[in-house]
Amino acid sequence: MIELYHIWKQYQKPQWALSDITFRAERGDFCFITGPSGSGKTTLLKIIFREIFPTQGQIVINRRNILRVPDHKIYSLRRTMGIVFQDFRLLFHKRVFDNIAIVLQVLGIARKDIRRRVFNALRMVNLHHKMWEYPAHLSYGEQQRVAIARAVVNSPKIILADEPTGNLDPELAFEIMSLFKEINKKGATVIICTHDRELIRHFGHKIFFLYKGKLLRKETL
Amino acid sequence: MIELYHIWKQYQKPQWALSDITFRAERGDFCFITGPSGSGKTTLLKIIFREIFPTQGQIVINRRNILRVPDHKIYSLRRTMGIVFQDFRLLFHKRVFDNIAIVLQVLGIARKDIRRRVFNALRMVNLHHKMWEYPAHLSYGEQQRVAIARAVVNSPKIILADEPTGNLDPELAFEIMSLFKEINKKGATVIICTHDRELIRHFGHKIFFLYKGKLLRKETL
Amino acid sequence: MNNLWQYRVRNVFSVTIICLSFLIVGIFLSLSNNLQYTAQQISKNMVIVFFLKKDLSEKDRNTIGEKLKKSSEVIKTQFISSEQALGKFLEKFPELQGIVNNLKINPFPPSFETTLKEKILSSDETQSFIQSMQNMKGIDDVQFNKDWVERMQSLSRLAKAVGFFLGGILILASFFIISNVIKLSVFARKDEIGILRLVGATNTFIRIPFLLDGIIMGILGGMLSLFVLFLVIKLFPLYLGSSLGALNELINFRYLSLSQSISLIGAGAVIGFLGSFSSLAQFLKV
Amino acid sequence: MNNLWQYRVRNVFSVTIICLSFLIVGIFLSLSNNLQYTAQQISKNMVIVFFLKKDLSEKDRNTIGEKLKKSSEVIKTQFISSEQALGKFLEKFPELQGIVNNLKINPFPPSFETTLKEKILSSDETQSFIQSMQNMKGIDDVQFNKDWVERMQSLSRLAKAVGFFLGGILILASFFIISNVIKLSVFARKDEIGILRLVGATNTFIRIPFLLDGIIMGILGGMLSLFVLFLVIKLFPLYLGSSLGALNELINFRYLSLSQSISLIGAGAVIGFLGSFSSLAQFLKV
Numbered sequence A, B: 001m002i003e004l005y006h007i008w009k010q011y012q013k014p015q016w017a018l019s020d021i022t023f024r025a026e027r028g029d030f031c032f033i034t035g036p037s038g039s040g041k042t043t044l045l046k047i048i049f050r051e052i053f054p055t056q057g058q059i060v061i062n063r064r065n066i067l068r069v070p071d072h073k074i075y076s077l078r079r080t081m082g083i084v085f086q087d088f089r090l091l092f093h094k095r096v097f098d099n100i101a102i103v104l105q106v107l108g109i110a111r112k113d114i115r116r117r118v119f120n121a122l123r124m125v126n127l128h129h130k131m132w133e134y135p136a137h138l139s140y141g142e143q144q145r146v147a148i149a150r151a152v153v154n155s156p157k158i159i160l161a162d163e164p165t166g167n168l169d170p171e172l173a174f175e176i177m178s179l180f181k182e183i184n185k186k187g188a189t190v191i192i193c194t195h196d197r198e199l200i201r202h203f204g205h206k207i208f209f210l211y212k213g214k215l216l217r218k219e220t221l
Numbered sequence C, D: 001m002n003n004l005w006q007y008r009v010r011n012v013f014s015v016t017i018i019c020l021s022f023l024i025v026g027i028f029l030s031l032s033n034n035l036q037y038t039a040q041q042i043s044k045n046m047v048i049v050f051f052l053k054k055d056l057s058e059k060d061r062n063t064i065g066e067k068l069k070k071s072s073e074v075i076k077t078q079f080i081s082s083e084q085a086l087g088k089f090l091e092k093f094p095e096l097q098g099i100v101n102n103l104k105i106n107p108f109p110p111s112f113e114t115t116l117k118e119k120i121l122s123s124d125e126t127q128s129f130i131q132s133m134q135n136m137k138g139i140d141d142v143q144f145n146k147d148w149v150e151r152m153q154s155l156s157r158l159a160k161a162v163g164f165f166l167g168g169i170l171i172l173a174s175f176f177i178i179s180n181v182i183k184l185s186v187f188a189r190k191d192e193i194g195i196l197r198l199v200g201a202t203n204t205f206i207r208i209p210f211l212l213d214g215i216i217m218g219i220l221g222g223m224l225s226l227f228v229l230f231l232v233i234k235l236f237p238l239y240l241g242s243s244l245g246a247l248n249e250l251i252n253f254r255y256l257s258l259s260q261s262i263s264l265i266g267a268g269a270v271i272g273f274l275g276s277f278s279s280l281a282q283f284l285k286v
């Protein structure tokens, strides 16, 4: 359960990147956040996984006020999350396999299991044949799929995906969305930022519309 | 006029990223290249602006065989081109203004003119209010628009845009496409890689469909 | 370890710089050893000569001899009779044989040659001891090579100056260089650190490989510098030839002692560890 | 220039390394200057003494004197009579005054003290000159301080060894370090170079700022090292005190000559230029 109470965020004066966002995603929700470029979608996600701090407001995730968690303990929250970054954030000096395995290594999972789970995650995004490539040798859409595989490999309870299909063809985008939906059905909370109206129309359950940092509409289909 | 004759490209054995592509874009054409992720669109563009060399084949641009142009003379070709890279390739330690001005500085244009032209280019992509920001302080879609402004600022004769609207909302994507169309009407050749069927349907003039490195369909609407 | 190999160019560079820093420290340490040794040699040979009155009775002479022997300042005393003194003189100036033989009397007074315990002649105890002896009945004059005393004292000061002042500055400088090199390599991997944090790694998990890298680099650099120092010390004199005489002592380097070598490598490890640790701190936020 | 400031941390680092390299070169250059100077001083004071037979007639003596004066090997000749020799001896050993006064005869032979032109006594001409003089009628013995000759020769060799061998190696080493530092900074900006090439910049346009950066860094490093060297040379003796006597000459550093200083800065500029130029080559493709 993710609850945001009156979140304000200001990077630089005088603009507010987010103003007074109050928002709630229940366990098992499948939410979309949409809105024009620069409206604050990425900022909102970053605040949820606490990469940045809001200027004001409170965030409660699974009954924990995550703004109170000290830096060196935040890892326990992040281990329950799978995040697809808008800029992928892959390690270019590590192979695709290692890029994904890192998430499992951090959890102290056995080597053999890691191998199997990484392969399965890559198969879900149709990229198992590139397991031993370096990201620099992949097309941009392929890199995006590696980022998606990394986000889902540890069966997270919360998935945050920032424009996960921006570089994918419509068919593949649909497949990826179905993948998220499947994980969602097993009980995970999913929040996706996207511009793709088609996908929202097809998969949308809760839809939040951001405009210049304000939450304009909430729809539940 | 861009002509490709029997272009083959192999990054690593055994796959061919491009196989036997023959393709022609007349002066003033507005072309789309589409196809699933990893089908070779970016590779094709990179070969046209000679960032990489094809394994086989010939490329003729404005009657010059560009594969024969030595490295230290290639700049004269690139000066006639505006390129939007799929990964933007902005300089993060320079402000938005300087990122765009660099193209004009290279041409030896006067400081005063540079200022004016950069501002105009930014206004076209709706980003003149972020002129003195650093790219790291922009949202992802805003960064993409900076990349677009940089590509059009020197009124190029050829525009190559790789997924230029992947991180933009549909309305903005439409505006950007209209901008390209306008430049096209003034005589420039425009080649755009995209997954967005909507845009292709609306703006498409010549459409090339790539699949696993092969040119499957050419349509002219 | 894996990463050490991945960034091998930068790491060769880092180890080289660490090695150079320690090499400089090592050269000066070795020079300091050497000067300390020379100063010791000189002060070992420092002899104070107490000339006795010629007409001194044997009893008075023995009193003086006893007093010298009993003094806590003195290690060794030797009586030199007039005849022995003459013999020594003729050894030094054989061309004067004729003149001396022509003399009817022996012009050299008898004396006591004394080696002192204290190495620094200017120390208060030594000074007051010499003073008290000089005032004794039967002692005519006290002679010691003042030049050499002062030279020795300066050398001793030089050894300390080089060893501590320059050595200290250079160790600080190399700490600065090393921690910057490591910061550079941590900085180059800040993306990796950021991603590790975002996928839920603990700080310890992130730190360990960097700390290992730092320690390994520090130890490698320290060991390499010892090896190069060894080469320098062995090869330098060969090149110069060995005909420098007394100067040889000054220019020849002595190798570091075992404990110094171990300290140097240990310092490498500690500096590597501290360098990594402090460089990491700023990246372990968010 | 603009970029120099942008990357100020790395550049301070680079300039520091360049400065340190040149400082090492400078210290050894200065030491070499110093040894050269000392060697010169010693050979200037090299005196050969020709002892004459006591019963030599004035005519024979003049013949010998003339021959010495005319010899192309000799710069200065001075006749020392028996009486002068005695006086000198008494100056050195005043305690022997009594003995000497007791003597009826003067035991010292007359002599010629000669300063030679050649600085290296082992040279063939000098050797054969000394040989020929020794065989002359009326000359009893030839004396010169053999120890000091050999010591001087070794010092001269030392000066050359330090100046060329070590200096050469260190300049090579610093070239390596500097070009690597610059490569590092070019490498950090390879994205920028790539983008510049893709937007149609000529190679010259891309190169100029890097070359300027390299040259400025090299010059700054060179100048800084001269300044630090100056401080070291001025402050070091102050700290040590001035009572080292002859050793002082050996340990004190002499500052570099103007042409050496200019060469050092020039070398900085050249190394900066070459370093940048060679580092850029690999990035100016595609």
Ligand SMILES: Nc1ncnc2c1ncn2[C@@H]1O[C@H](COP(=O)(O)OP(=O)(O)OP(=O)(O)O)[C@@H](O)[C@H]1O
Residues within 6 Å of the ligand: A136, A137, A138, A139, A140, A141, A142, A167, B011, B012, B017, B036, B037, B038, B039, B040, B041, B042, B043, B044, B086
């Ligand atoms: N540098 C490289 N080295 C090796 N293989 C590469 C390299 N760049 C691309 N490839 C491979 O070539 C194929 C085509 O890549 P390309 O980037 O052209 O695809 P694309 O059509 O642009 O895809 P996307 O829509 O995902 O950007 C892909 O299978 C990719 O993995």
Ligand SMILES: Nc1ncnc2c1ncn2[C@@H]1O[C@H](COP(=O)(O)OP(=O)(O)OP(=O)(O)O)[C@@H](O)[C@H]1O
Residues within 6 Å of the ligand: A011, A012, A017, A035, A036, A037, A038, A039, A040, A041, A042, A043, A044, A086, B136, B137, B138, B139, B140, B141, B142, B167
């Ligand atoms: N680090 C930053 N410093 C200053 N301003 C920032 C920073 N990051 C984002 N902004 C500004 O905050 C606003 C919201 O940015 P955000 O990245 O959240 O937008 P977004 O909705 O994700 O847009 P897009 O769809 O283009 O990715 C933008 O105007 C952007 O310029």
Ligand SMILES: [Mg+2]
Residues within 6 Å of the ligand: A041, A042, A043, A086, A162, B139, B140, B141
């Ligand atoms: Mg965003």
Ligand SMILES: [Mg+2]
Residues within 6 Å of the ligand: A139, A140, A141, B041, B042, B043, B086, B162
């Ligand atoms: Mg692509």
